[in-house]
Amino acid sequence: MTLKLTLFGSTHKGADDIAHRLPQPDDTVTASLAFGGVEDLATEIESSRPDLLVVELPALGVDELARVESALARSPATAMVLMTGDRSPEYLLRAMRAGVREIVPVPVAGDELKTAYGRQLERAMAARGIERKARVLAFLPAKGGSGSTFVATNLAYALAMRGKRVALIDMNLHSGDAVLFLTEGKPTRTIADLARESARFDATFVESAMMQVGENLWVLPAPDTPEGPMDVTPDAVGSIVSFARTRFDFVLLDMGRILDAPSVRALDQAEALYVTLQLTLPFLHDAKRLLALLATLGYERDKLHMIVNRWEKGGEITSGDVQKSLGVPVDLEVPNSFAAVAHSINHGIPILNSAPRDPVSKALLVLADRLAPQTAERKRGWFGR
Ligand SMILES: Nc1ncnc2c1ncn2[C@@H]1O[C@H](COP(=O)(O)OP(=O)(O)OP(=O)(O)O)[C@@H](O)[C@H]1O
Numbered sequence: 077m078t079l080k081l082t083l084f085g086s087t088h089k090g091a092d093d094i095a096h097r098l099p100q101p102d103d104t105v106t107a108s109l110a111f112g113g114v115e116d117l118a119t120e121i122e123s124s125r126p127d128l129l130v131v132e133l134p135a136l137g138v139d140e141l142a143r144v145e146s147a148l149a150r151s152p153a154t155a156m157v158l159m160t161g162d163r164s165p166e167y168l169l170r171a172m173r174a175g176v177r178e179i180v181p182v183p184v185a186g187d188e189l190k191t192a193y194g195r196q197l198e199r200a201m202a203a204r205g206i207e208r209k210a211r212v213l214a215f216l217p218a219k220g221g222s223g224s225t226f227v228a229t230n231l232a233y234a235l236a237m238r239g240k241r242v243a244l245i246d247m248n249l250h251s252g253d254a255v256l257f258l259t260e261g262k263p264t265r266t267i268a269d270l271a272r273e274s275a276r277f278d279a280t281f282v283e284s285a286m287m288q289v290g291e292n293l294w295v296l297p298a299p300d301t302p303e304g305p306m307d308v309t310p311d312a313v314g315s316i317v318s319f320a321r322t323r324f325d326f327v328l329l330d331m332g333r334i335l336d337a338p339s340v341r342a343l344d345q346a347e348a349l350y351v352t353l354q355l356t357l358p359f360l361h362d363a364k365r366l367l368a369l370l371a372t373l374g375y376e377r378d379k380l381h382m383i384v385n386r387w388e389k390g391g392e393i394t395s396g397d398v399q400k401s402l403g404v405p406v407d408l409e410v411p412n413s414f415a416a417v418a419h420s421i422n423h424g425i426p427i428l429n430s431a432p433r434d435p436v437s438k439a440l441l442v443l444a445d446r447l448a449p450q451t452a453e454r455k456r457g458w459f460g461r
Pocket residue numbers: 217218219220221222223224225226227248331332333352385386387410411412413414415417418421436
């Protein structure tokens with residue numbers, strides 16, 4: 077079952093411009109373009125009965141709005157977002173009375189259109205009973221400084237770039253710093269603040285507690301006070317992850333080195349556990365210990381994957397050795413690239429943005445492609461399909 081979306085402008089180009097302002101839809105949405113005058117819009121509503129309709133038309137007269145109203149009355153499930161240059165309160169009121177769900181003033185300020193569209197899209201999905209069920213992926217360092225947070229945050233960014241809605245949850249409750257890898261902005265709420273309100277949880281509440289750090293990308297930061305972690309109970313973590321799953325396509329868990337009860341509750345929902353290590357003996361040693369612990373905790377072997385970070389050509393230990401000695405496949409080799417990685421982290425800019433051609437960026441894209449394949453059609457854009 078998919079959601080029908082129509083973008084309507086006075087001209088084909090107008091409709092196409094709307095498409096360019098919106099994030100590319102995923103497979104749950106079938107999008108089409110339409111254009112013309114009010115009569116064409118009314119016919120489009122009555123014949124295609126879209127779930128969601130984004131319209132940009134010059135201000136409509138009283139009769140024209142009445143025509144839209146009668147069309148919307150015949151297709152009650154259609155949520156219409158109207159972009160309009162007429163900001164007079166009278167006009168906005170008349171449009172709302174005609175059944176327009178949301179109005180976005182033109183010229184569009186900031187993310188106003190995207191936000192209105194996102195809100196109506198989520199509502200329409202809920203109304204149609206289309207539930208997202210995010211893939212939950214966990215990232216664990218074999219030992220401190222392996223680069224696990226760097227990989228998790230940058231992979232989150234890469235998946236968001238592909239139009240996926242992504243949430244990164246910082247489960248490093250005592251010293252998490254994931255948010256720094258993605259933005260210089262200061263978070264206002266952390267997972268501890270959210271956990272304290274667990275009695276009020278629902279999916280919207282959980283999502284709105286997160287910090288949006290980019291298009292399609294949200295972070296739930298780690299506690300910022302020493303007592304914060306104590307409020308993050310296993311039950312709270314369990315429901316945060318469950319609710320997040322209904323709002324995002326991917327939920328990435330940035331794990332710390334200590335697997336305490338809250339961490340385990342988060343890991344329980346992960347379909348895959350990625351352990352990051354480097355190619356030296358101490359890392360191999362700690363990876364072995366971690367894998368043994370994960371086995372004791374009951375995580376099946378086929379959920380486990382290794383990521384070799386700071387890989388260099390000609391090293392004494394190879395990924396093949398890791399695979400042989402740990403019995404777990406190495407999914408990815410991320411090259412060593414000190415300057416580019418340090419620059420990205422120091423400025424809170426994902427490396428795919430600060431150094432897209434760096435070998436590290438290329439490696440991360442390989443994993444993103446595997447997790448969210450970008451078909452040739454998709455690459456062509458909105459209406460390639
Ligand atoms: N591919 C890379 N090339 C060069 N340097 C890297 C690379 N990946 C990570 N680093 C460096 O390693 C440091 C540690 O990375 P990160 O914080 O992601 O590790 P971690 O495994 O999450 O550690 P912790 O156990 O503290 O959570 C970073 O500050 C960065 O400078």
